[in-house]
Amino acid sequence: MMTCARWLEELIDRALDRPASAALSAHLATCAGCAAALADLRARADQLDADVRTLVVREPSSNLRSRVLAGIESGPVLFTWAWRTRTAMVGAVLIASIVLVTYDVDALKNERAQSTATASAGAALSHWRAPTDALLHDK
Ligand SMILES: [Zn+2]
Incomplete structure (x- = not known):
């Protein structure tokens, strides 16, 4: 319709x-x-x-009050299994991050040292003169 x-x-x-x-x-x-x-x-x-x-x-269920009270009496949330698991996971991620950052910094330092060595070798080569060249100009 x-x-x-x-x-x-x-x-x-x-x-x-x-x-x-x-x-x-x-x-x-x-x-x-x-x-x-x-x-x-x-x-x-x-x-x-x-x-x-x-x-x-x-109406709310008849056992709502007892469930809430049981949850309160079971202790602070800090010591629950979920909290411990979460803390362990955050710690593992933190440690992995520190290891990765440290590794990256070392790799960066090695790379910089290599490029400095290459640059100084290049600079040394730019001043190189052939022995015959030196003999011709000294006279
Ligand atoms: Zn119509």
Whole structure:
């Protein structure tokens, strides 16, 4: 069944017990699709109201109080298994990070030392003169 798109918002308002305009009332008298849509929307609104009433009236479970108290009495959260596991994992990650950073710094120092040695060898080569060259210029 098709609902006329033009009337959809007003149909929703009507389903939520807002008064219908004269134009909508006239349309509903002639359009089976919109009349059916209004009936469906009203049914959904009624179901929603019933569900909300059920939620509001519902009591908490009878053992909620004892479960909360047992949780409180089981001791501080600091010494739970989950806390210990989390702490161990954070410690392992921290140690791994320190090892990696240390390794990277050493690798960086070695790389720098090698590039310095290469540069000084290059500098030494740039001053090199062939023996014949030296003999020609000295005279
Ligand atoms: Zn219609």
